[in-house]
Amino acid sequence: MTVTDTAARIARGQRPAGVRSPAAAPALHHVLHEHRPLVSVRDLQVAYGDGPLVLDGIDLDLHPGEMVALLGSSGSGKSTLMKALTGFAPIGAGTVRVGVHDLTRLHRGELRRVRAQVGQVFQQFNLVGRLSVLTNVLTGGLHDAGAINLAGGFSSSHRRRALELLDRVGIAHKAKDEARSLSGGQQQRVAIARALMQRPTLILADEPVASLDPKMSCTVLELLHGITRDEGIPVLVSLHVMPLALAHSHRIVGLRDGRVLVSAPTAQLSAADLEPIYANDHESGAGHGDDDA
Numbered sequence: 096m097t098v099t100d101t102a103a104r105i106a107r108g109q110r111p112a113g114v115r116s117p118a119a120a121p122a123l124h125h126v127l128h129e130h131r132p133l134v135s136v137r138d139l140q141v142a143y144g145d146g147p148l149v150l151d152g153i154d155l156d157l158h159p160g161e162m163v164a165l166l167g168s169s170g171s172g173k174s175t176l177m178k179a180l181t182g183f184a185p186i187g188a189g190t191v192r193v194g195v196h197d198l199t200r201l202h203r204g205e206l207r208r209v210r211a212q213v214g215q216v217f218q219q220f221n222l223v224g225r226l227s228v229l230t231n232v233l234t235g236g237l238h239d240a241g242a243i244n245l246a247g248g249f250s251s252s253h254r255r256r257a258l259e260l261l262d263r264v265g266i267a268h269k270a271k272d273e274a275r276s277l278s279g280g281q282q283q284r285v286a287i288a289r290a291l292m293q294r295p296t297l298i299l300a301d302e303p304v305a306s307l308d309p310k311m312s313c314t315v316l317e318l319l320h321g322i323t324r325d326e327g328i329p330v331l332v333s334l335h336v337m338p339l340a341l342a343h344s345h346r347i348v349g350l351r352d353g354r355v356l357v358s359a360p361t362a363q364l365s366a367a368d369l370e371p372i373y374a375n376d377h378e379s380g381a382g383h384g385d386d387d388a
């Protein structure tokens with residue numbers, strides 16, 4: 096069991112393997128130190144221009160080894176919260192700590208370096224369609240200057256890693272194909288491989304399955320879950336379908352009108368507990384997954 100595994104067990108509220116009684120815990124203080132959340136948001140307020148607050152007093156922690164599902168009606172602030180975690184939202188008050196950095200205090204250059212450590216996955220995949228699948232994955236390592244050799248190509252070690260990642264997401268046989276020739280689910284898996292190419296410390300997935308059929312939605316979420324489990328990388332994933340959140344997360348955070356309404360381990364939640372997130376929401380009709388899950 097690695098330190099990351101151990102931190103993940105602690106994050107899930109489990110006792111680390113080999114620790115039989117609380118008396119043994121002090122010896123693990125270094126591990127507990129690692130148990131500190133990777134992301135810590137406190138009392139976050141965001142407003143666009145002179146508009147109303149779209150996030151109002153948000154607290155959020157993301158620990159190593161946990162996949163957190165973000166639920167909420169359309170306009171509740173999910174994407175804005177994701178943007179705040181990469182310093183792209185107009186933060187009015189509060190703190191957003193990622194690793195040792197408080198994003199609200201960083202200069203642009205420092206912010207760019209933090210962003211390079213955050214792998215992002217979007218609903219529309221954001222691949223370059225006419226480039227090969229392999230090249231799309233390789234672009235995930237572009238922030239690392241060593242990835243490109245003097246001849247203008249990618250180094251062989253980066254190509255090897257990109258192929259390994261494509262293998263991991265089950266799509267290595269498509270490496271030479273144009274990205275635009277792939278199905279939506281395949282493209283999303285390429286996008287995940289590209290995010291992993293960054294060697295991210297955190298993955299943000301903003302509605303990554305909104306364009307996918309139910310079976311492929313599960314495949315993609317299981318893939319993200321496996322990354323959290325095997326490598327300890329925390330994943331924050333926004334979802335519109337409540338059953339998917341209940342099936343594929345360690346914890347659920349529910350937003351309503353820019354505030355946290357629910358925040359609890361998924362194992363302690365039922366669909367009924369999540370209903371208030373969508374109460375009187377006639378616009379999106381989201382959450383239940385009757386039609387789309």
Ligand SMILES: Nc1ncnc2c1ncn2[C@@H]1O[C@H](COP(=O)(O)OP(=O)(O)OP(=O)(O)O)[C@@H](O)[C@H]1O
Nearest residue numbers: 143144146149167168169170171172173174175176
């Ligand atoms: N760039 C912007 N300028 C002004 N208002 C914005 C901007 N981006 C988002 N908003 C507003 O902020 C609020 C929250 O939007 P946000 O996109 O974060 O919600 P969401 O929960 O992600 O919605 P959806 O599920 O529809 O994607 C909405 O009222 C939206 O209109």
